Amino acid sequence: MIEFEFVVVGNGMFGSAAARYLSQQSDAVAVIGPGEPDDELTHDGVYASHYDERRLVRLLGRSKLRSEIGRMAMANYRWLEERSGIQFYDPVGYLIVNSDDVEDNNLESPMEVMAALDIAHTLFTAGDPSWRTIFPDFDFPETHWVIHEPDPAGVIDPRAMLRAQNVVAARDGAVFIPEIVVNLQDDGNGVQIETQSGDRYRAGKVLVTVGSFTNCFSLFPNPLPLHTETEVIILGQVTPQEAARLSAMPALAYTVDDAVLRDIYMAPPARYADGNFYIKMGANTPSDFGPSSLREIQDWFRCGASDVHLADFERVLTSILPAVEFLSFRMKRCILTRTPDKYPIIDQVTSRCYVASGAHGSGAKSADAIGMIAAGLVLDGRWPTNISRQYFRASK
Numbered sequence: 001m002i003e004f005e006f007v008v009v010g011n012g013m014f015g016s017a018a019a020r021y022l023s024q025q026s027d028a029v030a031v032i033g034p035g036e037p038d039d040e041l042t043h044d045g046v047y048a049s050h051y052d053e054r055r056l057v058r059l060l061g062r063s064k065l066r067s068e069i070g071r072m073a074m075a076n077y078r079w080l081e082e083r084s085g086i087q088f089y090d091p092v093g094y095l096i097v098n099s100d101d102v103e104d105n106n107l108e109s110p111m112e113v114m115a116a117l118d119i120a121h122t123l124f125t126a127g128d129p130s131w132r133t134i135f136p137d138f139d140f141p142e143t144h145w146v147i148h149e150p151d152p153a154g155v156i157d158p159r160a161m162l163r164a165q166n167v168v169a170a171r172d173g174a175v176f177i178p179e180i181v182v183n184l185q186d187d188g189n190g191v192q193i194e195t196q197s198g199d200r201y202r203a204g205k206v207l208v209t210v211g212s213f214t215n216c217f218s219l220f221p222n223p224l225p226l227h228t229e230t231e232v233i234i235l236g237q238v239t240p241q242e243a244a245r246l247s248a249m250p251a252l253a254y255t256v257d258d259a260v261l262r263d264i265y266m267a268p269p270a271r272y273a274d275g276n277f278y279i280k281m282g283a284n285t286p287s288d289f290g291p292s293s294l295r296e297i298q299d300w301f302r303c304g305a306s307d308v309h310l311a312d313f314e315r316v317l318t319s320i321l322p323a324v325e326f327l328s329f330r331m332k333r334c335i336l337t338r339t340p341d342k343y344p345i346i347d348q349v350t351s352r353c354y355v356a357s358g359a360h361g362s363g364a365k366s367a368d369a370i371g372m373i374a375a376g377l378v379l380d381g382r383w384p385t386n387i388s389r390q391y392f393r394a395s396k
């Protein structure tokens with residue numbers, strides 16, 4: 001049986017980062033996890049939260065603590081691009097549009113967080129229309145204030161970032177095994193790992209980073225307090241000329257006052273795998289639900305009812321960007337992993353098994369720091385002094 005010092009289960013945003021950090025410290029690291037499916041509609045395995053071209057990144061998080069983790073991660077983007085030779089980061093800036101009258105998801109006031117962490121920004125108070133001359137393509141009601149967070153805020157390509165992490169980890173000796181892990185047995189001296197195809201491995205310690213699938217297999221003695229939630233986005237196709245014209249467009253988070261959609265986020269145009277350019281907009285909807293078993297998650301990705309709110313997404317997208325000419329619209333399915341208090345779980349679960357999961361739809365930007373923290377915990381129990389550990393425990 002092949003033995004490793006450390007095994008990371010799941011080659012997603014968190015796992016790829018953790019594996020890179022672990023492989024700096026050990027020459028016996030393996031990552032066990034499948035790549036992206038060729039066809040999501042017929043796929044019979046696991047899926048992930050990062051199958052997309054764009055994730056939004058900014059220093060301003062939903063709390064000071066979440067902002068601090070984002071800052072640690074973002075500080076490494078350029079280094080990772082250089083080390084891997086893979087570009088994934090475009091600091092086009094970010095607009096945060098909010099109203100004191102609309103309920104939002106923040107854990108702490110954005111103004112307080114900005115002030116406490118000294119985050120560079122420009123604030124346009126509600127009723128001050130001067131932002132319109134700087135960002136003429138956008139339209140928001142006068143009831144909303146607008147914060148512009150400049151570079152380093154912007155967008156990343158999550159697939160490219162994952163590849164970058166893998167390239168550097170492989171150079172440091174990490175081994176990649178494209179399998180689904182179905183069972184972990186911690187016997188106190190090590191961990192027995194069984195994959196779906198029946199292969200067995202052994203590890204000194206295991207870090208589980210399988211996101212929405214954490215409770216779908218026999219990975220831990222008891223389920224962890226993680227909740228999956230469906231998420232849908234709209235892709236509005238634009239011409240290559242329109243994409244070029246909008247290339248400096250900032251990312252957007254917009255606490256919309258709408259009867260159907262909540263918590264809008266939008267990425268500037270990007271070229272997708274089909275060769276076309278799309279503006280992406282996501283939102284929470286009344287139809288979001290929580291599939292929990294493997295079969296339920298598979299059904300969602302294969303044939304979930306993601307078009308229910310297509311007209312609402314189209315209506316809101318075109319109202320935010322009234323001058324943009326869209327060629328077509330289509331919806332895409334995704335999945336999020338939530339925790340009860342909106343902080344990811346980064347913790348030791350059994351004597352030799354650890355977990356890093358759950359980031360409430362904003363884990364991509366912080367993945368490098370979450371991977372670093374998890375890797376330190378697995379290595380020798382170390383934890384960054386600037387991050388309060390209690391928020392990240394599995395049981396709080």
Ligand SMILES: Cc1cc2nc3c(=O)[nH]c(=O)nc-3n(C[C@H](O)[C@H](O)[C@H](O)COP(=O)(O)OP(=O)(O)OC[C@H]3O[C@@H](n4cnc5c(N)ncnc54)[C@H](O)[C@@H]3O)c2cc1C
Pocket residue numbers: 009010011012013014015032033034035046047048049050054055056057158179180181182209210211212213217231232233265282334335336356357358359360361362363364365366367
């Ligand atoms: C529509 C949408 C928009 C988002 N927008 C943003 C954004 O703008 N900014 C941001 O920061 N974040 C955003 N997020 C969230 C971000 O993508 C996630 O927080 C991030 O992908 C979580 O990383 P992860 O490693 O925990 O999980 P994942 O990226 O899902 O990776 C989990 C990996 O585990 C593997 N796996 C599953 N089960 C097993 C198993 N049994 N054995 C082995 N491997 C397994 C999967 O194949 C996958 O590769 C968004 C998410 C969605 C769905």
